[in-house]
Amino acid sequence: MKEVSKRWLATDTNRSRRSYSKFLCPVCGQVVVKRRSGGLKAKTCSVHCKKQQSNPERVCYYNGYARIIKPKHPKAHNYMMKRSVVVAESKLGRYLEDGEVVHHTNGIKDDDRPENLEVMGISEHHRLHSRGINNKAAKLTTEQVLEIRGKYRPGIRHCDIAKEYGVCRSTISLVLNRKHWRYL
Numbered sequence: 001m002k003e004v005s006k007r008w009l010a011t012d013t014n015r016s017r018r019s020y021s022k023f024l025c026p027v028c029g030q031v032v033v034k035r036r037s038g039g040l041k042a043k044t045c046s047v048h049c050k051k052q053q054s055n056p057e058r059v060c061y062y063n064g065y066a067r068i069i070k071p072k073h074p075k076a077h078n079y080m081m082k083r084s085v086v087v088a089e090s091k092l093g094r095y096l097e098d099g100e101v102v103h104h105t106n107g108i109k110d111d112d113r114p115e116n117l118e119v120m121g122i123s124e125h126h127r128l129h130s131r132g133i134n135n136k137a138a139k140l141t142t143e144q145v146l147e148i149r150g151k152y153r154p155g156i157r158h159c160d161i162a163k164e165y166g167v168c169r170s171t172i173s174l175v176l177n178r179k180h181w182r183y184l
């Protein structure tokens with residue numbers, strides 16, 4: 001690996017003359033401290049990066065999310081990280097904070113192109129996923145809501161529309177007053 005610091009780090013104790021140095025891992029891009037002799041000989045920082053280097057396309061899928069090797073990432077689990085998080089972090093130039101999640105704009109969980117990823121708070125993300133027909137309590141479909149709003153004229157009674165769609169009058173009022181389905 002490439003040695004980062006020119007100056008060797010202090011030997012650990014006086015009983016040995018092992019010198020340590022900082023190295024840059026070409027696979028995970030992280031700076032690691034290793035014994036100088038071993039670090040110069042090694043091509044990567046760890047066995048996990050070595051595996052990744054021998055097969056660059058090495059991606060694991062878990063719950064539909066692509067995961068890649070990032071052994072030194074502070075939030076790595078079993079040396080793996082969600083690829084979406086890694087891509088979003090490199091886009092941001094910092095690590096994600098607690099309470100921040102990555103949302104896939106087009107809904108495809110393993111589409112980790114930077115333009116498809118959006119970092120947002122957990123509550124905002126939850127709201128985004130439970131709106132409209134994703135909300136289990138929804139009585140109407142997107143088409144019906146647009147239809148109701150399109151054909152409503154002053155003078156038409158809410159309860160007549162409600163009967164037509166088989167819902168409660170208050171549901172129609174909430175839709176028409178934009179208390180529900182606000183984003184449409």
Ligand SMILES: [Zn+2]
Pocket residue numbers: 025026027028029030044045046049071
């Ligand atoms: Zn590495």
Ligand SMILES: [Zn+2]
Pocket residue numbers: 102103104125129
């Ligand atoms: Zn999402």
